[in-house]
Amino acid sequence: MRIAAISDIHGNALALRSVLDDAKARGYDRMVQIGDALSGPLWPRETADILRGLDAAHVRGNHDVSLYDPDTYAPGRGDLFARERIDTDTLDWIRGWPRTHAIGTDLLAFHGAPHWEDFYLLEEAPAGDPRIRPLAGIEHDLGGARARVMVCGHSHTQRVVELSDGTVVVNDGSVGLPAYEEPLNGMQVFVQAGSPHARYAMIDVTPARVSVELVMVDYDWRAASAKAAAEGFEAWARWLSGRSRG
Secondary structure, eight states, rough: OEEEEEEOOOOOOHHHHHHHHHHHHHOOOOEEESSOOSSSSHHHHHHHHHHHTTTOOOOHHHHHHHHOTTSSSSHHHHHHHHHTOOOHHHHHHTTTSEEEEEEEEEEEESSSSBBBSSEEEEEEOOSSSOEOOOOHHHEEEEEEEEEEEEEOOSSSSOEEETTTOOOOEEOOOOSSOOOOEEEEEEEEEEEEESSEEEEEEEEEEEEEEEEEEEEEEOOOHHHHHHHHHTOOOHHHHHHTTSSSOO
């Protein structure tokens, strides 16, 4: 079985279309969309229309929850921008997304961690720049979750980590926002992929093996950056280049 995993689109319909074209050309059996789909100063309504036309499973992220439950996750400017541009039918659709999605015992998908959308499972940032967490911490925070492959998003950083029992944990990266910065645990954290490409993962699971391809796709990121700037989101315009530091 081949699974295409996408996440952290953040309303970037241009990047999403390029990723979907690439995934279709490669071929896949199932697609999972792992949250933070619409929030941001780009094209939330258009992104929702594309996603609603897909044969895919959808999992909620923290920014999805912000759109319909601001008491759980306080909305930021990008969330408010998206909320003003989507209709109640789309909001009700997003409200129905689960926290996790399982494909048998082969794959478990979630945005941050199985127990919490707004959680960095694979990374820590003691000096402002993310690095891989110790294995024991990752395994502890997965709790009792079990699958041959676990797929998360949230950190916008493509990674593959093998746990001590052979389980593979994949972060598929971000389709629509390759860099950002935010306060975390009293310091400013800088996430940056280094290039503007749209990112996702192709995961092959057979009885004998698991293989993962972390994919980067070119698209017209300058148009997305110009849209963010035109909407008054100068930081987003810079982040779309793939860099959060100068």
